[in-house]
Amino acid sequence: MAHSIYLSSLSKEQYGDLTKKLWEIQNHKCFICGEEIDLDLQTTNIDHIKPLVNGGKDDVSNMALTHEHCNKSKQDADLVVAKKLAILSKIIEKAESEKETPSLKHVLKYYDGSKYDLKYKVEDGYIKYSFEEIGDLEIRTAPIFVDALSNEQFAFISVPIEYLYHDEMINPRGINSSISLLVKEFHKPNPQLHLSLARLEDNKIKIFDGQHKAVAQILLDVRSIVVRLFLNPDVERLIETNTNAGSKLKQIAFDKSIVRQLHDTLYAERLAKYQKDHFLDEDNFSFSEEALVNHFKGERGNVKLYIINSQKNSITRNPDNKLQAYINFEGRGNDLPLSYSTFEKTLLSRFVNPKTILKTPINYKLDEGLNPRLLEKEQLIKLCNTIAEKLLIGKYNPDIGTYRIENNIANGNGDSIPDEHLIAYRLMKEEIMYNWVKYIEKLIVSYFSLTGTMYDSENLFQQQFPDKLWEKIETFLENLRELPLWKDRSMASTVFGGKSTYDFWLCIFQTGKTPDGQAVLVNPINYVEMSEKK
Numbered sequence: 009m010a011h012s013i014y015l016s017s018l019s020k021e022q023y024g025d026l027t028k029k030l031w032e033i034q035n036h037k038c039f040i041c042g043e044e045i046d047l048d049l050q051t052t053n054i055d056h057i058k059p060l061v062n063g064g065k066d067d068v069s070n071m072a073l074t075h076e077h078c079n080k081s082k083q084d085a086d087l088v089v090a091k092k093l094a095i096l097s098k099i100i101e102k103a104e105s106e107k108e109t110p111s112l113k114h115v116l117k118y119y120d121g122s123k124y125d126l127k128y129k130v131e132d133g134y135i136k137y138s139f140e141e142i143g144d145l146e147i148r149t150a151p152i153f154v155d156a157l158s159n160e161q162f163a164f165i166s167v168p169i170e171y172l173y174h175d176e177m178i179n180p181r182g183i184n185s186s187i188s189l190l191v192k193e194f195h196k197p198n199p200q201l202h203l204s205l206a207r208l209e210d211n212k213i214k215i216f217d218g219q220h221k222a223v224a225q226i227l228l229d230v231r232s233i234v235v236r237l238f239l240n241p242d243v244e245r246l247i248e249t250n251t252n253a254g255s256k257l258k259q260i261a262f263d264k265s266i267v268r269q270l271h272d273t274l275y276a277e278r279l280a281k282y283q284k285d286h287f288l289d290e291d292n293f294s295f296s297e298e299a300l301v302n303h304f305k306g307e308r309g310n311v312k313l314y315i316i317n318s319q320k321n322s323i324t325r326n327p328d329n330k331l332q333a334y335i336n337f338e339g340r341g342n343d344l345p346l347s348y349s350t351f352e353k354t355l356l357s358r359f360v361n362p363k364t365i366l367k368t369p370i371n372y373k374l375d376e377g378l379n380p381r382l383l384e385k386e387q388l389i390k391l392c393n394t395i396a397e398k399l400l401i402g403k404y405n406p407d408i409g410t411y412r413i414e415n416n417i418a419n420g421n422g423d424s425i426p427d428e429h430l431i432a433y434r435l436m437k438e439e440i441m442y443n444w445v446k447y448i449e450k451l452i453v454s455y456f457s458l459t460g461t462m463y464d465s466e467n468l469f470q471q472q473f474p475d476k477l478w479e480k481i482e483t484f485l486e487n488l489r490e491l492p493l494w495k496d497r498s499m500a501s502t503v504f505g506g507k508s509t510y511d512f513w514l515c516i517f518q519t520g521k522t523p524d525g526q527a528v529l530v531n532p533i534n535y536v537e538m539s540e541k542k
């Protein structure tokens with residue numbers, strides 16, 4: 009574990025007392041494996057639950073007691089993640105001891121899922137259903153969509169795990185080690201990008217694609233999974249599609265940006281329906297997002313999602329957004345530096361809060377140009393443009409692209425790659441961009457605090473940024489780009505070789521060194537200094 013100033017300040021006696029105290033709080037159980045700790049017979053450790061390097065606090069509220077053995081063999085530095093992975097290991101061992109391939113089925117069983125059939129009916133293009141067996145009497149409805157070419161019918165619904173099954177026919181595969189990455193990712197918490205796919209058969213909801221994502225979420229105590237549910241699918245065809253879908257097909261069919269566009273339309277439809285139900289003109293937007301959500305009772309969650317996704321879509325696909333030209337919307341490609349997924353994870357999800365549903369009228373302060381959604385959209389587009397202008401335009405060359413750049417440099421074949429291109433390419437790597445965008449967020453927050461301005465930290469871009477702040481963001485990006493590491497070719501096979509984690513780069517930004525101590529930056533990144541002109 010990382011060095012704890014707090015723990016090393018304790019006397020031996022105080023340390024013993026703390027061990028006792030945590031032992032009591034945890035009902036005498038080890039935080040990681042969940043088994044009994046015998047303080048007389050077993051050696052223990054006190055460790056941070058959330059690692060200090062991830063921003064965990066160095067105090068008792070962030071500490072847990074573990075067997076020393078469990079701590080030494082833990083599968084992740086974050087104890088919550090380590091605990092979940094320990095549970096998964098148990099589930100896998102048990103399945104294997106019964107000569108079965110461990111899969112979603114076993115995880116569902118462990119968490120008391122896969123118990124009930126779905127009661128449902130189809131009326132007027134909607135599916136109606138309830139989950140009464142778990143005491144939920146609400147009758148829910150979800151619109152049924154029809155796939156234009158195959159005519160397959162499907163709906164998007166959130167399913168309690170008691171009603172979920174693993175589809176062993178279409179997807180007999182087991183789970184693999186990618187789970188640990190997903191658990192970490194969702195624990196951050198980053199949202200799920202692609203929905204799991206399921207089909208209805210004999211009133212059972214069976215997941216046939218996205219079982220790893222489902223497993224990771226269930227391990228993190230999610231009790232309800234959103235799925236795209238096929239109603240009466242041609243199973244042969246699904247099997248064929250799912251088999252072909254290994255890479256390219258799936259990317260295109262379920263590209264998240266397409267779902268966003270779809271939700272744009274759905275939001276527009278709900279707005280129109282609301283106006284009609286309230287005898288309002290079609291240009292009357294004097295009602296709030298909250299009123300809209302409340303109006304569509306059975307599908308509150310959906311309408312919220314449509315609002316947020318529509319906002320995200322209006323930012324991403326706006327013709328004024330210069331970053332758009334650098335985003336690859338069709339899954340994999342070697343010529344553009346940003347995948348849509350990276351753009352979504354690093355920037356959109358950070359700044360467009362999925363929980364925000366506004367209580368002010370949709371047309372609030374529109375005339376003054378201070379409408380919160382409009383400000384959020386315009387300013388995020390401005391941020392995208394600033395990023396494009398400072399880091400990409402005239403620098404990144406799509407003809408050179410992204411394919412095997414670090415490899416070529418490491419092998420001595422990189423002479424034809426200009427520094428400009430290399431810098432742009434590296435800055436746009438997901439794990440790197442994720443962290444510098446975080447610094448931009450800090451910069452904005454600190455600007456508002458230091459100037460004594462009230463601000464809504466949950467919805468930063470919904471208040472107007474003064475020009476001075478924009479200048480700081482620009483300067484920060486200019487100075488970021490100037491750091492020598494981005495064009496350092498000797499790091500191609502080390503720091504930049506292969507995909508690393510968000511935390512790896514957070515550590516470099518915070519300390520100047522990699523987690524194992526290799527020096528990368530002369531100084532840690534200081535966003536205050538870097539936002540001031542030199």
Ligand SMILES: [Zn+2]
Nearest residue numbers: 038041075078
């Ligand atoms: Zn243990």
